[in-house]
Amino acid sequence: MVMDVLIVGAGPTGLTLAIDLARRGVEALVVERDAGLFPGSRGKGLQPRTQEVFDDLGVLEAIRAAGGPYPARMIWRDGERLGEERMFDAIEADAGTPYTEPLMVAQWRTQEVLYARLAELGGNVAFGRAATGLEQDADGVTVRFADGTTARARYVVAADGGRSAVRRALGVGMTGESVDPAPCLVADVRLTGLERTHWHTFTRSDGTVVALCPLAGTDDFQLQARLAEGRAPDLSLEGVRELVAAHTYLDAEDVTELRWASDFRPRTGLADRFRMGRVLLAGDAAHLHSPAGGQGLNTSVQDAYNLGWKLGAVLRGEAPKTLLGTYEEERRANAAAMLDLSTAVHRGEVRRGKATVQLGLGYRKSSLSVETRTNPTGIRAGDRAPDGTVTGVRLFDAFRGPHWTLLGATTSAVGVRALPAAPESYGPGVFLIRPDGYVGWAGDSFDGVEAYLAEVGV
Template sequence: MDVDVLVAGAGPTGLTLGVDLARRGVAALVVERAETLFPGSRGKGVQPRTQEVFDDLGVLDAMRAAGGPYPPRMIWRDGQQLGVRPMFEPVEATEGAPYTEPLMVAQWRTQEVLHDRLTELGGRVAFGRELTGLDQDPEGVTARFADGATVRARYLVAADGGRSAVRRAVGVGMTGESVDPSPFLVADVRVRGLDREYWHAFPGEDGTGLMLCPLAGTEDFQLAARLPEGETPDLSLEGLRKLVGAGTHLDPADLTEVRWASEFRPRAALADRFRAGRVFLAGDAAHVHSPAGGQGLNTSVQDAYNLGWKLGAVLRDGAPDALLDTYEEERRANAAAMLDLSTGVHRGEVQRGKATVQLGLGYRESSLSEDTRPEPAEPRAGDRAPDGTVDGVRLFDAFRGPHWTLLGAELPGVRSLPAAPSYGPGVFLVRPDGYVGWAGDSAEGLDAYLAGVGLA
């Protein structure tokens, strides 16, 4: 084997997985078809649950430095300001959930932070490596590249986007629907004549319109527009100037530069499977969202976070390969729910706020969630493990790292802490990805669970 894990795609999904595997000592290689990291803003919202993930991976401070908070939205019509509206329903922070507001980080900056962290941990990205085919056998996967090279890996993870070459190579279908018949465009631009205190919205009379959002941590604005049905987006400087001139009070020349631009048709689609033998699908290769509500990038990062510790457990800790089946079990259902949510936000049926911060996501129905208490109270097995303090130790600090954490009992080889008052009475085993795996009134019966995840 050349590597334990080959990761196709150096977007947020592939880089997150690369970071998680590197800190676990798993030999992994991230390959990217392009010669550089993705240059645009696209997915810019980092939800509170993803901030917790980034805290664990050691990059939250860098993410905060690379971005900033979301501004309120200023509504314009005919050159007049109609009023200011918040972008999100407020969600109150608590001891158990300290992060409640989305963070704005341009996607290209998110990727830079993750790439820097990957390099710091000894991992790397091989750029200019286009995967063109693969073969599987009982021992591993052989990936073929456009330059004629091959890489042999025990497992392959497709993080290569909505048009995934890996997904097509393994014959996994994708079922979905159009969310909106209208064409959309998104671009990173330089604009003069607008302040950076607001996300400026210019709604049209017919459901069309455009928005100009100051991208935190940069000098750019993100231009996003919904065009009339049947119109072909013009992504050139002149085309975007014409759009801004027609849809806002700005002069076309106030748009001074186009740094990146793309068009898309909002779609919701879900891969029929997330695992095909030794190949796993993650991120947009597994699910494609409308950008409304900021769920796509976040769901993708959490795919990688779920899969990373399981690959590490199988490859380094002796856990059975069957543990990897729980990736599809847990993440496909989660992605399906997030697709429905994204579509609901796009169509105005769901408000951004409590529904979109992803703090309520969990795996109660998973085969990895075992609660032996006769009358379980929250948190239950499968729930996100909340923050708190035990003997002066912050739980998120105790959780940080690739290990399991046991609250309320002691276990050799596992980080153990006294019972957490905020959790109530009982014993709680917290997974490496911050979810309660096992809960009981005592530690009785825990041994059998530990054996299934490679800890006994």
């Protein structure tokens, strides 16, 4: 049996891609080496652009119910309360940007929501299947598993994290740098004696930082610690208790439970390639970020969102295989920019706010972005398509689904929904919106739309 797509890894990247493929009628199986979903809170920040993606995929309401807003940060220095500060620079909402504040959702809760949505669409995850190697030919890819079994698919997507077994099997390198030489620890804990209205950050003059953030939608706190160089993180309950007692006003016994813990050293990494033949890399398998600024999980989700419609079009025979080449073209450049941003946030060079919400990201330089207007103003080909209202129809409602959307003209093309105009904020012209919410083509009139659609396989 040969399936359409085998997705290796059931994290946010793999689950998002599986959802997008399922709603397109593409046969995909997700395989996960662990016995269940990831249990920790690690990637807890969902940027506004990711919230728009989740709106389209039909999970935003459940995601919002699973989390909440970020609290202000309360700063402590050498045991003294210094005051509070906002985590993010405020961004004003308008008709085109309904979501402007990052949302805090523990990663394990995000994955539960995505997993439930995938099951609702008839998708499946096979747990306890660790990929160990693969071979590919002109027709497909055979993946080997640790239990001695194999699976055959027309395409394979590696979404199996920073230590990706698939990337290593392909021999694709990853280039990066250390962001911070200090060892770090992140953990989910239950504790008493600390109010949940602030993200408490305890700093010392020697550079040690211990932060306790109340995880919205749970009874837990996320513990983050930057330790002195040379100190090895202790991931045991006793070690965490000692750390908290030494750096906060809490006693060791106030930490009542350790639910999950991990250590790391902040670094960056960018895969040399995002595609090799019929195998594509996405998420942490393709790029590694410092956790500062909340860019990693969000960039990963958008990898999947970019890839889903392209794989669907190629597998249905609607688009040439060359369309998949635009995945690396668009997403590798985007990931490189996000790596620079997350590193700058980590080093205190950039504030969290307009730069980190990812609403300004786009693909103007992509070969898929065709701008034919003589003097374009407002939104251009390659830009994110803002929300708005046309003849009583909200654009994000019109965009929702696997189709394209044409603003400012009519068409009989299958798979394209048309509205008679674009909002004034777009500027004058006709706009063709891709399934992932970016402007693919823009022109002064309808002329050229059909040729573009034929080229991309609609």
